[in-house]
Amino acid sequence: SSNGGALQYAMQMALDQYDEMQKSLKHVVVYTDADLSTHMGQVGLLVEPVIGSSAVVGVGSAWHAKSVGLDVGQEPGVVDKLTMFFWKQLFPEIGHVVDTRICLRGMDAEMCRRMLSPAPLERGSGFDVELLVNANCLTFNPHTLQNVPMCWEPTTMDNSIHHLVDMMKGFSRTYQGIGLDPDTWRDSMALFMDDLDAQSLSTLIANCPDGISSKDGVDFASYRDVTADDLRKAAGMISVKAAASTRKKEKAAISPG
Numbered sequence: 001s002s003n004g005g006a007l008q009y010a011m012q013m014a015l016d017q018y019d020e021m022q023k024s025l026k027h028v029v030v031y032t033d034a035d036l037s038t039h040m041g042q043v044g045l046l047v048e049p050v051i052g053s054s055a056v057v058g059v060g061s062a063w064h065a066k067s068v069g070l071d072v073g074q075e076p077g078v079v080d081k082l083t084m085f086f087w088k089q090l091f092p093e094i095g096h097v098v099d100t101r102i103c104l105r106g107m108d109a110e111m112c113r114r115m116l117s118p119a120p121l122e123r124g125s126g127f128d129v130e131l132l133v134n135a136n137c138l139t140f141n142p143h144t145l146q147n148v149p150m151c152w153e154p155t156t157m158d159n160s161i162h163h164l165v166d167m168m169k170g171f172s173r174t175y176q177g178i179g180l181d182p183d184t185w186r187d188s189m190a191l192f193m194d195d196l197d198a199q200s201l202s203t204l205i206a207n208c209p210d211g212i213s214s215k216d217g218v219d220f221a222s223y224r225d226v227t228a229d230d231l232r233k234a235a236g237m238i239s240v241k242a243a244a245s246t247r248k249k250e251k252a253a254i255s256p257g
Contacts, residue, residue: 003034003124003125003127004120004122004123004124004125004126004127004128004170005123005127007031007103007127008116008119008120008123008127010031011029011031011112011116012116014029014109015029015109015112015113015116018109026050026051026108026109027108027109028046028047028050028051028106028107028108028109029106029107029108029109029112030043030046030047030104030105030106030107031103031104031105032103032104033102033103033104037102037152037153037154038060038102038104038150038151038152038153039151042060042150042151043106045058045060045148045149045150046058046060046104046105046106046148047106049106049146049148050106050107050108053143053146054141054143054144055143055144055145055146056107056108056111056135056139056144056145057105057106057107057108057111057131057132057135057144057145057146058105058106058107058146058148059097059098059100059105059132059145059146059147059148060102060103060104060105060148060150060152061097061098061099061101061102061147061148061149061150062076062080062099062101062102062150062152063075063076063080063098063099063101063217064098064099064147064148064149064150065149066149067149067150067151067152068149068150068151068152069152069153069154070151070152070153071153071154076099076101076217078205078208078212078213079164079205080099080101080217081208081212081213081215081217082204082205082208082212083099083100083101083164083167083168084099084217084220085212085217085220085223085226086168086171086189086193087100087126087129087171088217088220088221088223089185089186089189089220090171090172090174090175090186090189090190091129091132091133091175092221092222093133093136093137094129094132094133094136094145095220095221095222096142096145096147096221097132097145097147098147098217098218099217100128100129100132102150102152103128104150105128105131106148107131107135111135111138111139114134114138115131115134115135115138120134121173121174121177121178122170122173122174122177124166124167124170125163125166125167125170126166126167126168126170126171126174127170129170129171129174130174130178132145133174133178134178137178161198161201161202162198164201165196165197165198165201168193168196168201169193169194169196171190171193172190172191172193172194175190176190185224188227188228188229189228191228191243192228192231192232192237192243195237195243196235199236200235200236200237201235203234203235203236204231204234204235207234207235208234209226209230209231209234211223211225211226211230212226
């Protein structure tokens, strides 16, 4: 089982109940982290942009300039910046979304249904990025996703290395599975994420390139100063060219004939 799959099931159940209700009013589907790092009294902040503007998704943001993080610094740490860097490199189309650290979203019910059909590919901790990409692809409207500042408090968020590795690999699976146009830069980043393991990610966190750790995560969508080879070097991994060659040999070895 996975948190992504559980939330997708819950959203579908909410939509099934919505089908049985009077549809004269707009409905909004909201989901949140199970640890309630944000007080549910703030749900109205997510609903407002969906019912009051052209947005179809209100995206709760930890690192929005107007957000308040209780008992945490006012700047994202290295892990937060690496996470933002990776998914924004793969999906610059939604790079205006500040961050996805807080798993708190409010979605127009009809759009939510379309975002879930066909079923999302990713069922792990990176599933919400796929939902945001789907929403953007369905509307082609820069105002589809609206950042929402929140007051939040870290509680039991899982920042273990294995959890983070699974998240990075989930970003890569999403990129490779949703049919975006081929792009050499994004392909190299996806390959890097595929090859990550606990040891290499730990090394990367300890040796995070200054071009990432010193940058504002909001800027990562258009930022290409740190290459996949730079990341591999910092993580103690083989180069992109060597990794691609290894993959090619592995595929040839298992191909029939």
